[in-house]
Amino acid sequence: MNLGVIGLGIIGRAVVKAADEGQVPFTISGVATRTPANAADFLDSLTKRPPMMEIPEVTEVSDIILEASGGPTVEAICREALPRGKDVVINSVGALLERDDLVALAEENKARIYVPSGAIIGLDGLKGAAEGKVESVTMTTRKPPASLKGAPFIEENGIDIDNISEPTVIFEGTPIEACKGFPANVNVAAAVSLAGIGPHRTRMCIICDPTIDRNVHEVEVVGEFGRSFIRIENVPSENHRTGILTYLSNIHFLRQRTATLVVGT
Numbered sequence: 001m002n003l004g005v006i007g008l009g010i011i012g013r014a015v016v017k018a019a020d021e022g023q024v025p026f027t028i029s030g031v032a033t034r035t036p037a038n039a040a041d042f043l044d045s046l047t048k049r050p051p052m053m054e055i056p057e058v059t060e061v062s063d064i065i066l067e068a069s070g071g072p073t074v075e076a077i078c079r080e081a082l083p084r085g086k087d088v089v090i091n092s093v094g095a096l097l098e099r100d101d102l103v104a105l106a107e108e109n110k111a112r113i114y115v116p117s118g119a120i121i122g123l124d125g126l127k128g129a130a131e132g133k134v135e136s137v138t139m140t141t142r143k144p145p146a147s148l149k150g151a152p153f154i155e156e157n158g159i160d161i162d163n164i165s166e167p168t169v170i171f172e173g174t175p176i177e178a179c180k181g182f183p184a185n186v187n188v189a190a191a192v193s194l195a196g197i198g199p200h201r202t203r204m205c206i207i208c209d210p211t212i213d214r215n216v217h218e219v220e221v222v223g224e225f226g227r228s229f230i231r232i233e234n235v236p237s238e239n240h241r242t243g244i245l246t247y248l249s250n251i252h253f254l255r256q257r258t259a260t261l262v263v264g265t
Contacts, residue, residue: 002029003254004062006055006077007069008039010237011091014247015066015254020046024254030058034069056080064089066250071095071183078102082111089114089253091246094179094190097199116253119243120188120217122230123195124265130196134223137196139175139189142167142207142216147236153181164208171206175199178206192219215243 003019003026005012016031018024028050033039036052043049055073059065059080066089067077074095081088082105090096093115096103106113117123126137145161148154148170154161159170171178175189176199186206193202209216215234221227234243256262 001026001063001257002061003027004030004032004053004058004065005050006032006058006065006067006073007091008033008042009068010242011068011247011250012066013039013042015068015250016042016046016050018251018254020048024251025258026064026254029061029063032058032069059084059086062086066254067091068250071179075102078105078113082106082109082113085109085111087112087114089116089250091116091118091187091250092183093118093187093194094175094183096194097176097179097190114253115191115194116246116249118188118191118249119215119232119234119246120191120219120230121232121245122219122228123191125228125230126192126196126219126221127265129221129223129225129228132224134197134221136220136222137192137202138205138220139192139202140205140207140218141186141189142209142212142218143185144212144214145208145210147215148182148185148206148208151182151185156181159208161208164210167207167209167211169205170208171204173204175202175204178204182206188217196221 016028019026019028030053031050032055064087065081068091071092074092175193178186178189189204193199218231220229234245237244
């Protein structure tokens with residue numbers, strides 16, 4: 001199968017490299033990036049260099065398209081791919097919140113929208129629990145100051161990240177509000193809400209913690225099944241906003257597409 005990759009940051013490069021090395025059962029049919037010059041050396045290092053294209057071209061030559069380019073591109077990718085009946089893999093999942101129109105577009109054209117687990121664990125259990133009665137889903141994210149710099153919420157509220165000397169709650173609300181205020185930081189909250197009880201009922205707390213050097217996510221779920229509590233401490237990649245697990249999750253998702261044995265919900 002042909003895979004198109006849009007975005008050549010940490011996630012996009014990891015997926016393209018994995019395909020080039022035969023770790024995933026796809027041929028990279030085309031790539032797109034806002035900064036082609038920055039990707040030139042990486043592409044030249046591959047055994048088989050995929051062609052650089054614009055988004056419409058990538059969707060045309062690919063069987064499935066993987067988005068790793070940020071929330072602002074999700075609309076354009078879906079509008080190009082879904083009417084062609086092409087499946088999409090969305091990493092900037094916050095852009096899908098309250099977008100029933102994109103889901104309807106996929107259904108109308110017999111296409112599918114996939115969301116990898118990304119930086120969180122336990123979505124299989126949450127999806128299973130959500131088949132029954134779930135009373136609450138609460139997510140708490142702890143991040144070092146460097147991971148939060150430049151977020152719209154930080155800028156708009158004049159929060160001086162550099163002067164925070166102890167763990168401090170800087171945001172409480174819904175994943176919808178969190179993804180607007182921290183679009184590059186909390187896509188994981190959107191994934192949790194979509195897997196569980198939705199973005200309006202899920203509660204989100206963000207803590208700026210200068211005592212840690214990892215991105216920490218905790219999710220508590222209470223329902224008729226009982227109670228679950230998961231915690232993950234993600235080692236950041238070269239991009240401190242993206243954990244290593246995020247791109248590993250994408251690679252496994254693609255490998256699973258043709259796997260004979262599939263484990264998990």
